Amino acid sequence: MPFLLPMSVLETDDVSLVLAFGKLSVLEACTLLGRSVERAESPSERVAVLHVDHIDARRIAELAGVHKCAPLTSQPDSTEGDITALVDLMASYLDEKSNFSLSGYGLGEDDYEDLVRSLLDGLRGSGLRKVRLLRPRGDELLSEQVVSRHALDVVAFPYHGGYGLGPTAWVPDSASMRQRGTLRPVRHPDIALSPRLARTLVNLADLRPGQTLLDPFCGSGTILAEGLAKSLRCLGLDSSASRVQQARENLRWSAGGIADRGYDVRKGDARETSRLLRGTRVDAIVTEPVLLPRLDARPKTATARAMVEESAVIYNDALASMAESIGPDGRIVVVVPVVQTMDGDEVTLTLEGRKVGLRHYQPGPVGFEYPVRLSFESTRWVKRAVYVFEPR
Ligand SMILES: C[S@@+](CC[C@H](N)C(=O)[O-])C[C@H]1O[C@@H](n2cnc3c(N)ncnc32)[C@H](O)[C@@H]1O
Structure with missing residues (x-):
């Protein structure tokens, strides 16, 4: 670096x-x-x-x-x-x-x-x-x-x-982050987040090499690829068989062409995470579900609320199952959408951690209000915010 x-x-x-x-x-x-x-x-x-x-x-x-x-x-x-x-x-x-x-x-x-x-x-x-x-x-x-x-x-x-x-005493290795984004075999700029953001999210879990990271909505595997680069054991789930294939392809590339080295991606529903893990617990879960329909323009506030409420059901069901799958010292990092409406409002999704035995993670004396918003994003209508939970 x-x-x-x-x-x-x-x-x-x-x-x-x-x-x-x-x-x-x-x-x-x-x-x-x-x-x-x-x-x-x-x-x-x-x-x-x-x-x-x-x-x-x-x-x-x-x-x-x-x-x-x-x-x-x-x-x-x-x-x-x-x-x-x-x-x-x-x-x-x-x-x-x-x-x-x-x-x-x-x-x-x-x-x-x-x-x-x-x-x-x-x-x-x-x-x-x-x-x-x-x-x-x-x-x-x-x-x-x-x-x-x-x-x-x-x-x-x-x-x-x-x-x-x-x-300026230090800058990150942006060239290799960009390479990971552009050279991997399957690129999905429409659904995938950037390697820089994925690495930032993985860093919020603060794991040591060898610990286990799960992304239960793994898509093309961008978050897991950053986990692999940090020598974590990576598990992925996705309900779509083609996405599972894509994540495997990308992770194989990340692992230097060696299949299944340090990662395991399977087809499965994130709402059944704990059943699919058969009772084993992981050290961290980092995920970006974004389950909204594709938006080509800013929706009305009422439309945005209806969309967000509908997707909140899956988010909260999945969060409950994630809460059962996380180890006692683990963290759950979840990205939620913030929809910009044509009425000038922002509609965001609220995750109810308390109900499933989770509390907001606070890193020390500096307090953070959740969800933590991201600034400087290029997306116009759906921005992002992040929750970080830990078991209570
Ligand atoms: C926004 S994408 C994730 C993108 C991913 N971060 C990447 O870098 O490619 C959300 C993924 O969640 C998957 N998905 C939707 N509902 C799901 C569910 N109930 N369980 C597991 N995966 C689901 C979709 O197939 C999609 O691949």
Whole structure:
């Protein structure tokens, strides 16, 4: 996983994250970093700041739902603030011919220009007269470009009346995530989620290699493929025989062409999960049922409510069976739809965990309200929200 600066720069009290999925990404980070996260702030929709105690940078390397991770090296309390600490840090990693960039998240144009100027002046003042400033389109150098252009990128965002600033120290391996999405034998962009989102959901279960992951609505197997990549034992169910075939094909490809290595996919109804597992319990269940009919336009609110209520019956029946199939320390991660209506409303599906002995998972001192919404999705009419449950 690409650390662009030594891991040790992330062993700090405040870490900023550029989020791929909004609040869901914060939940993932709080899950992987555990109780070391004391507090989380969201100064802009795209950025979170985690206040941490004894961070383990290796866990940062597991994140999938973030685009960049940067220590907060400068948090001036005025717009005129001091960026000396940041410039000093940058100067220690740059040489005369290096590229650097400023990625602004929620900054105004003038603020962006002022910051670029201050950084350039600061670096020149440190003797780096020829460092090259990359001017990204839209004020953001994307994480893959940071890697391909060998740039020292600075993340900047409005923070407590001034700016939060820090050098991008780590980015996820987006190229291999994209490859898993585009090269697998069966692709279903209409029903399948992206490998990045699937990995983020699997990370919410926080399993160790060798533990068992079940997706009882597995479709073409995107979630299970991410489980395999994390060395989990993967079980899949789907009520459609052709989907079972597709998932097997994709997983065989993921397992390097070896059939049934670390995975088992069968035809079956998710509402009968516990019967189909014959009493064995799994360590986590991660699934995205989405049982709505295909929508070609925003429906009326009343239509959306009727559709969601109808699918809620299967969701809740399946949840009851999942609750009987999960181990005492396990988690159940379920994606639910959020339908955008032509009346400007959002209709979402409510899962009743309490009735089946489940409670909402909370990763530590930072509290999350469920379902946790995803931001920045490209889908127009049906967005996503996520529940994470654990046994009570
Ligand atoms: C949205 S798709 C899942 C997509 C999957 N995440 C992927 O990456 O391809 C939902 C799947 O649930 C399956 N399904 C619908 N009702 C089911 C049921 N009662 N039990 C098991 N699977 C069901 C459908 O056949 C479909 O493949």
